[in-house]
Amino acid sequence: MFENLSSRLDRAFKVLKGQGKISEINVAETVKEIRKALIDADVNFKIAKQFTDTVKEKALGANVLTSVTPGQLMVKIVSDELTALLGGTTEEINLNGSPSIILMAGLQGSGKTTHSAKLANYLTKKGKTVMLAACDVYRPAAIAQLKVLGEQLNVPVYANENSKNPVDIAKEALKAAKDAGSKVLIIDTAGRLSIDEEMMKEIGDIKQAIQPQEILFVVDAMTGQDAVNTAKAFNDVLDFTGVILTKLDGDTRGGAALSIKSVVNKPIKFMGMGEKMEALDVFHPDRMAQRILGMGDIVSLVEKAQSVFDEQEAEKLQKKLLKDQFTFEDFYTQIQQIKKMGNLKDLMGMIPGVGKSIKDLDISDDAFKGIEAIINSMTPTERKNPDLINGSRRKRIATGSGTDIQQVNQLLKQFDEMRKMMKSIGKLQGAGRSLRGMPFAK
Amino acid sequence: MGIFSFFSKEKKEKLDQGLEKTKSSLLGKISKALIGKSQVDDDFLDELEEILVTSDVGIETTLKIIERLQSRVSTDKYLGSGELNTILKDEIAKLLDENKADIPGDFENLNGHFPYVVMVVGVNGVGKTTTIGKMAYQYKKAGKKVVLGAADTFRAAAVDQLKIWGSRNDVHVVAHGMNTDPASVAFDAIQYGVQNNADVVIIDTAGRLHNKVGLMNELGKIKRVMSKVKPDAPHEILLVLDASTGQNAFEQARQFVAATEVNALALTKLDGTAKGGVVLGIADQFKIPVKYIGVGEGIEDLQLFNKAEFVDSLFKN
Numbered sequence: 001m002f003e004n005l006s007s008r009l010d011r012a013f014k015v016l017k018g019q020g021k022i023s024e025i026n027v028a029e030t031v032k033e034i035r036k037a038l039i040d041a042d043v044n045f046k047i048a049k050q051f052t053d054t055v056k057e058k059a060l061g062a063n064v065l066t067s068v069t070p071g072q073l074m075v076k077i078v079s080d081e082l083t084a085l086l087g088g089t090t091e092e093i094n095l096n097g098s099p100s101i102i103l104m105a106g107l108q109g110s111g112k113t114t115h116s117a118k119l120a121n122y123l124t125k126k127g128k129t130v131m132l133a134a135c136d137v138y139r140p141a142a143i144a145q146l147k148v149l150g151e152q153l154n155v156p157v158y159a160n161e162n163s164k165n166p167v168d169i170a171k172e173a174l175k176a177a178k179d180a181g182s183k184v185l186i187i188d189t190a191g192r193l194s195i196d197e198e199m200m201k202e203i204g205d206i207k208q209a210i211q212p213q214e215i216l217f218v219v220d221a222m223t224g225q226d227a228v229n230t231a232k233a234f235n236d237v238l239d240f241t242g243v244i245l246t247k248l249d250g251d252t253r254g255g256a257a258l259s260i261k262s263v264v265n266k267p268i269k270f271m272g273m274g275e276k277m278e279a280l281d282v283f284h285p286d287r288m289a290q291r292i293l294g295m296g297d298i299v300s301l302v303e304k305a306q307s308v309f310d311e312q313e314a315e316k317l318q319k320k321l322l323k324d325q326f327t328f329e330d331f332y333t334q335i336q337q338i339k340k341m342g343n344l345k346d347l348m349g350m351i352p353g354v355g356k357s358i359k360d361l362d363i364s365d366d367a368f369k370g371i372e373a374i375i376n377s378m379t380p381t382e383r384k385n386p387d388l389i390n391g392s393r394r395k396r397i398a399t400g401s402g403t404d405i406q407q408v409n410q411l412l413k414q415f416d417e418m419r420k421m422m423k424s425i426g427k428l429q430g431a432g433r434s435l436r437g438m439p440f441a442k
Numbered sequence: 443m444g445i446f447s448f449f450s451k452e453k454k455e456k457l458d459q460g461l462e463k464t465k466s467s468l469l470g471k472i473s474k475a476l477i478g479k480s481q482v483d484d485d486f487l488d489e490l491e492e493i494l495v496t497s498d499v500g501i502e503t504t505l506k507i508i509e510r511l512q513s514r515v516s517t518d519k520y521l522g523s524g525e526l527n528t529i530l531k532d533e534i535a536k537l538l539d540e541n542k543a544d545i546p547g548d549f550e551n552l553n554g555h556f557p558y559v560v561m562v563v564g565v566n567g568v569g570k571t572t573t574i575g576k577m578a579y580q581y582k583k584a585g586k587k588v589v590l591g592a593a594d595t596f597r598a599a600a601v602d603q604l605k606i607w608g609s610r611n612d613v614h615v616v617a618h619g620m621n622t623d624p625a626s627v628a629f630d631a632i633q634y635g636v637q638n639n640a641d642v643v644i645i646d647t648a649g650r651l652h653n654k655v656g657l658m659n660e661l662g663k664i665k666r667v668m669s670k671v672k673p674d675a676p677h678e679i680l681l682v683l684d685a686s687t688g689q690n691a692f693e694q695a696r697q698f699v700a701a702t703e704v705n706a707l708a709l710t711k712l713d714g715t716a717k718g719g720v721v722l723g724i725a726d727q728f729k730i731p732v733k734y735i736g737v738g739e740g741i742e743d744l745q746l747f748n749k750a751e752f753v754d755s756l757f758k759n
Contacts, residue, residue, distance in 0.1 A: 036501060042688035045496045108711060109567025109684060138739075140575075140606035145599035148620075152598075193714035220567065224498040224688020224720070247566060250651040252690040275566070275596075 030074055031056050041253030041292045044228045047262045055081055075293070082289035086258060090282055091267040094241065095128070097213040099177045099185045105203055105238060106218035107230060108191030111246035113142060115218055115272055116188040117149035118280040119244075122270075123184050124155060131182040133173030134159040135166040135206065136190040146188055153277060156180065166190070167205045174210050187212070194233030204237050215240040216269065219260065221248045227256035228263045235264040245283065246272035253292050326419055328383035332375045335368050373401035374411055386415060482515045482526070497719030498688055503726045507533055531753055537726045538749040545678050545706050545733065548746055549584035557589070557635040557643045559668060559675035561628070562708075563661060563698055564682035566649030569710035571600065573682055573736060574644050575607030576744035582611055586641035591631025592617035593624035593664060596648040604646050610741065614638075624648065624660070625667040632671040645676070652697035661702050679704045680733065683720070685712045691720050695728050709747070710736035721752070 031052045038048040059077050094100070102119065104112045113136065120130045132150050134157055136142035143159045150157035158173040170187055177185040189206065192199035207215065217231065217240045234240060245257055248271045257268055268283040320326050375383065377400030382389055389397070389412060398405045487508055494504040510533045515526075545553070552558035560577070562570050571594065578588045590608050592615055594600040601617045608615035616631035628645045635643035647664065650657035668675045681704040683691050698704050709721055712735050721732055732747040 039495055039501060040689055042690070045492055107686065107714065109569055111567055139572075139603070140610075141599040141603035144602045145597070148598035193711070195714060220684070220687070222565070222684075222687045222690040224686060224691075225496045226498070226686050227688075230686070230714075247651065249654075250565065250690065251653040251693060252688075256688065 027056055027059055030059075034074075034078055037293065038255060038258075041255035042222075042224050042227070042259075043255035043292065044225055044259035044262075047228070047259050050262075051081070051085070051258075079289050079293060082258065082292060083286045086261055086285035086288050087267050087283075090284060091242065091269055092282075093123075093269055094213050095123075095184065099131075099174075099182050100214070101174065101210055101212035102184065102186045102214040102216060103203075103207060103210070103212040103238075104186065104188050104216055104218055104244075105234060105240065106191060107193065107220070108139075110191065110218045110220045111244075111272060112136075112191060112218045113145050113149070113188050114275070115216075115244050115246060115270075115280070116146065116186050117153060117155075118272065118277055119216075119270070120150070120155045120184075120186055121153050121277045122280050123186075124153065128183040129181065130155050130184045130186060131173070131177045131180060132157045133170060133177075133185060133187045135169050135173075135187055137164050137166055137169070138190045142188075142190065149277070156182075166202060167209050170206045170210050194230045200233070200237045207238055214242060216242050216244050217260075217266070218244045218246060219256065221245045221254040221256060221271075222250060222252040223256040225259075227259045231260040231264050235266065240264075240266060242267050242269040244268075244270045244272065248272060249274045249279070254288060255292050257288055258292060328375050328378060328386060328415065329380075331415065332372065332383070335372060370401070370403055370407060371411055374398075374403055374408055377401040386412060482512070487512070494719065498691075498723065499719035500689060500692060500723035500727075503537070503723040506726065507537070507722075510536075534722060535749060535753045537722055538732075538753070545731070547733070549580045549586065552586075552641060553677065555674070555677050557632070557640045557672075558677055559632055559635075559672060560642065560644045560678040560680055561647065561665060561668065561676040561702070562644065562680045562682060563647050563702060563704070564649060565651050565684075565694055566597075568649065568682045568684040568687075569736060570594075570649065570682045571603050571607065571646055573680075573708050573710060573734065573744060574604065574646050575611065576736070576741055577644060577734070578607065578611045578613050579741045580744060581642045582613060587639065588613040589631055589635040589638070589640040589643045590615045591628050591643065591645040593627040593631070594646050594648040595620055595622045595624050595627065600646070600648065625664045628664050629667050629671055632668055632675060636671065643675075652694045652701075658697065658701040661698075665702055678706050680706045680708055681730075682708045682710060683724070685709050685720055686714065687720065691724060692727060695724055695730070699728065699730070704730060706731060706733040708732075708734040708736065708744075713737045713743075721747075 034055060035048050035052045038051065039045060043051070055074075055078055058081065059074060093102075104116050106112050116132055120132055123130050132146055132155055134143040134146040136146075143161060147157050147159060158169075158176045160169050160172060163169050163172075166189060173187065174185060187206070187210070189203060190199070192203065194200065215238050217234050217238075219227065219231065223230070231243075243257075243260060243266055245254065245268055248254060260266075261268060268285075268288075271281050271283050271288075273279045273281055320330055374397060377397045378389070382393065382397075394405050394408045394412075398408045401408075490511070491504055491508060494507060495501065499507070507530075511529060514529050514533070546558075562574055564570050574590060578590060581588045588611070590604055590613060592601040592604045594604070595618065598620070601620055605615050605617065614634070616627060616634050618627050618630070624647060631645055632643050634640070645664075645668070647661065648657075650661070652658065665676060665679070679702050681695065681698045683694065687694070695704070695707075707724065707730055709732055721735075724730070725732060735745050735747050735752075737743050737745060
């Protein structure tokens, strides 16, 4: 359903081939495509409109170099703007308090309890002594859930099953944290709708009673157009200090991030990337921008790679990608290493140009078997120079690997797409442009 | 439609109330866009597009509605805002009409299945367990014997949560505790249902993101294991969607349908957002009927979805 913005823009710019400058006339169609892509990514309609107006202004009169297509230039402008809008730099959590109090707030099902625990884990690993407080007295077994998580993490949980008053529980918890000498107190609260006045007043009262240093608005990355209203309503009551964006391990583009940031102008501090307690990452605006645009995330890929094998290896790969010397041999090695890294589809999705083509594929652990067989059936020369592979060679490879020509063709095409994408990025860099926000920017 | 106590005044008020926000944004905006207009022009269509898109209807369905509206207007000759409202209402109702439903439309009729087995699926945090608690209440009220199966053995305290709903409704919950095999819980729950002459067995499953292949395959396994007790079970695979979800809801629907042959939808948290729109988009794209809507936190705040009333509520002045 979603189409990569780059390919959309390339199509929109077909008419423009040979023109040297982006002008009022030729930019109109593109701007429309960008807006559509943003809306598909759940960016709020109005914000998408404002955003594309800004992009249009920036783009007008920009010189198009011969080495890049106007589409690529446009993508770069959009990506830069988006990164700037999402916050530019990463913001750390404020722990100036004794104890520092972190209040969690959000809609039902956004992941407050899970992320209270993840945050506790994150801070414990940083050497802080943490206490959790269970103030969700409404949802059945919410307190039990926090207790179980606390036990798993070996973090104390303050709960009072006899009380139905979250404000009192929060106060008691603060006292308990002080007595225990905890450095950080994380307060989990019940999910509430932003239009529920009574419940909104309650969380306002909790804030008043305990004066937290951080109030984190926990929001599901899959939220649609309404993200704007919800964020605004919570901010009006709480004046929150930051945002945790959850469930980003799904395939949502997460346009809500942009909407929220634009409306309340509060930093997104963390992102939840999975169900494990370790799956909490510091927010990276540039990666989010690329995700919203559907551009893949080569930086994360390289980083994941680094965590599995040594830095030299990763650097070598990065250089090869840049110099357009990426061969099937490298691809094969990559597959072997990727297989060690976990969920294949997530990883593949990070490779620019690949994400879309694998979207509907059911990738299981032996998903690479066919690809491996095809590569194994190539001669070493063919692996180094995929351009050599003509019709008869394809036939031989297909027979050798027990696949058919269509599969061989598909692999070659995907490989080619990947290389093209990398090549154009290399060129952009060659043209001496700022690469902030682009893949490979380091 | 003969739906049990559905047209009672109290319920209708709740629906109107729950949809208040949807209504004020959809109808209010359309009326505003029409002020001073004597014909449907590009400006109006642009505005209508914005209205529908900001209600999460989705680009494709929005364009479809607009196209239909345009062709209707050119043949029917648009006269005033009253007529336009009627035409729009008509087109929106048609989108919902195109669903083919082969599941029972209320809590009384179980299509002759005994027990009637429901498997509830969805991504994390959409409200599966809560919806099951509310469903159990309604089935019980309709005089059915209900058994719940706690096959969400993954999320901390999920089994406890379902057990609390079980005791509130006074229905039996089959559970093996946390981190046990969900398929075996489902198997035992259905077997317990068969042995104890239950009318309805509802199986809760762990929330899972639709792009996790392993977890999606697990659903397939749970489903296969169910059919070992009763070959045609589960009879209803209910996908629960959060109404505040944006365009990703389409992807969720697509993936869950592919993995488990979803044949009914529940749309939760409809009381909190301006998002009646997602119903239109999903109904249009997947032709799966919306069976339930969740319009509040109370145990009785789950309603059978009624197209006519829903569309009426959207357009009521």
